[in-house]
Amino acid sequence: MSRVLVFVEDDDGVVTETSLQALTMAATIGKVEAVSVGTSGMGGWQIEHAMLTDYAPAAIGEALAQLVGAEMPAAVMAAGTERGNEVMAHLGALLDLPLAANITRVVQSGEDWKLTRVRWGGSLLEECTLTAAVKLATVALHSVEAAPQGTASPITVFTPELTDAHIMTRVIERVTLTEGITLTTAPVVVSGGRGVGSPEGFGVLEELAGLIGGAVGCSRVVTNSGWRPHSDQVGQTGTRVAPNLYIACGISGAIQHWVGMMASKTVLAINTDAEAPMVTKADYAVIGDLHPILNAIVAEVKSRKGST
Amino acid sequence: MKTLVCVKRVPAPGARINLTPDEKAIDARHLSFTVSPHEECAVEEAIRLKEKHGGTVTVMTLGPADAEEQLRYALSVGADEAVLLATDGADWDPQATAAALTARIKEIEGSGAFDLILFGNESADSGGYQVGIRIAHALGRPVISGIKGLEVDDETVTARRETDSGSEVYRLSLPAVVAVKEGINLPRYPTLPGRLKAKKAEVISGPASASPGGLFMDRLFTPPEQKSVTNILGRGPEAAPAVVDLLEELGLM
Ligand SMILES: Cc1cc2nc3c(=O)[nH]c(=O)nc-3n(C[C@H](O)[C@H](O)[C@H](O)COP(=O)(O)OP(=O)(O)OC[C@H]3O[C@@H](n4cnc5c(N)ncnc54)[C@H](O)[C@@H]3O)c2cc1C
């Protein structure tokens, strides 16, 4: 079977869930060898270099290029994370090889790979053919369920040759925020669109979110109007969320918004327009002006909480 | 400060995507066109750098002749120069796109290198996450992606990237390449004088040189919709008790 190197990422020495997904997809097409910078707990190739003290995409790309040159695998894969896509693009540029970003499926077809990959952040899919001496691909997040991995393979240390130029692009400072409930971790997201009408209009969304342990989200019209910071934006060019409940208030349901919240378990739409795509796609809906509706919901939540 | 921004013309689909009969493209007959929000922010960032440090902003696109519309938009908000690499309209793979843009950038840089070349983090339609990085390697310049904050001094660019737990800072020597994300700034709208100026401005147009890479699109398709029947809980504030019943059911109370 052909050898597939998988660049894996770790959290303090423990391989990440998305890298496990990449390993799982890679195992459907070849014999997998994990590659990590420092330890990932997976064994396999371990890239070590005195200058690699923190994340440095160009240097890691260069190290992978040298490893590919030495080992000539059939393919290199990674998770379609920010770092995975970045490191693989460096590798593709260095070796002048094509890179298929964010694939959801791969099958061998003669010398080629037939792939399905994500476009438009997930609202469109593409079937494509990858023709290359060494195939490069990243695996779209959550496109496969991570299979349990066996015992770790033995570690082989690989020491690349790196220069100052490779290492120039690296993390030189890190700022850690300790936030409470964030958009990505909240069990409920109370999200508002153009229909909220103004920055002040978000007051009642904040109040409801506060009462039920949720976070406030919004659409791009809202951030573009300067009503909320971009960190609140849900969608293709914002944050992806997957809460138990997504409450979409005055949001029409454009696909670029929908791809950001379609993984929500339950969707409740509040909208004046019963024909709005958000309403027709939602599990539950309330039709009408969102402000009196949200005020009534807040009052009802308070009274039930008060009576228990 | 000479800055170049690369943008890509894409259709702006609404609530659903319709495809052409050959399944090779989005049926855009009834759609307007735009660029990725990331790229809008790249244009805005370049204009802010010009306002702060002086210099010029050039915008460049590889696409059909109609992509002039997106270049004129950039001119209307403050870009100085626009360059179109004309194609027949078919989507080019990332290697071919990067090679054609690189060749044109090298020509233009005969009269002086760009201090900074800005890209969107990923194109809105194909989302390859790579054109900027390929061009940076071809030009031998440092590059960083996913940037939501930029500061430039005489010799370096300091760039901030957000992570799940906070942010990371990178510092690259100029000339450099940076791919930015929406949220780095709030783009301005064009003014009327801006629009008039852009209408009259010259767009430097020429053919793009094709050298296809190894990734070939066969067909597009939309993901299956898991259609659920919408349960209408009611109209107006009278629906509140039903909503709170739902919150209780979901264990959110
Ligand atoms: C490449 C690209 C990327 C994009 N990325 C994103 C993204 O990440 N996130 C995102 O959100 N968008 C994104 N967009 C924009 C997207 O296409 C839509 O323009 C946007 O989502 C619409 O926001 P909206 O639903 O708030 O506004 P609208 O579409 O204007 O909808 C407003 C809704 O509010 C309802 N309404 C009005 N008044 C009331 C009221 N009083 N009470 C109740 N309901 C009311 C209306 O019936 C309507 O349904 C992107 C677009 C492109 C081209």
Ligand SMILES: Nc1ncnc2c1ncn2[C@@H]1O[C@H](COP(=O)(O)O)[C@@H](O)[C@H]1O
């Ligand atoms: N056809 C194009 N013309 C100009 N710039 C492009 C083109 N395609 C991609 N880019 C730039 O490269 C970035 C990344 O594109 P991609 O690698 O396709 O995700 C985009 O955000 C643009 O800034």
